[in-house]
């Protein structure tokens with residue numbers, strides 16, 4: 576289960592596809608969901624059209640829930656992710672797009688024996704392993720737009736609009752290959 580179609584989630588979709596993992600992707604945009612399907616997403620849900628998207632996920636999994644959630648929403652989505660996760664499933668908490676604080680009812684984490692794990696970047700070794708995996712599976716980042724360094728403020732402005740799909744890049748060197 577992947578939330579949204581930003582840089583983290585689109586990369587996660589590419590990794591899942593390479594590993595043969597079945598995915599459900601949510602987005603606020605049907606166009607972005609179509610792009611997610613073209614990258615291999617098995618199921619897609621528009622979370623604006625279906626605010627109770629966790630029930631859609633449960634329907635897709637015949638009531639049992641998904642194995643894993645890549646959580647980038649934080650307090651605004653975590654409760655739904657808990658509801659969408661199967662017994663003994665796992666939630667990887669990577670982002671807090673909806674804010675840093677909020678209320679979470681923890682009962683279902685306990686009742687369903689869900690593991691919630693925070694991820695804050697990784698080690699150099701993990702990065703090297705990721706690059707090796709990307710090379711083996713010919714995974715290239717999905718880049719929506721590249722900005723020159725002097726246009727960095729425009730890149731951050733674009734990011735705030737959340738109209739991008741995948742990565743926004745700020746070029747820091749002419750040797751970057753982009």
Ligand SMILES: NC(=O)c1ccc[n+]([C@@H]2O[C@H](COP(=O)([O-])OP(=O)(O)OC[C@H]3O[C@@H](n4cnc5c(N)ncnc54)[C@H](OP(=O)(O)O)[C@@H]3O)[C@@H](O)[C@H]2O)c1
Pocket residue numbers: 578579580581582583584601602603604607622647648651652668669670671672673694695696697734737738739741
């Ligand atoms: N822990 C770490 O190591 C690490 C590393 C990188 C990033 N992060 C964090 O992870 C989060 C995502 O980063 P990113 O680079 O992927 O950001 P991003 O490219 O700006 O992605 C934002 C996308 O998330 C989706 N989204 C926003 N609010 C949502 C909601 N309420 N429900 C579902 N989806 C929602 C939207 O997708 P749609 O437009 O498709 O609706 C939006 O376009 C950020 O909080 C970032 O700081 C953490």
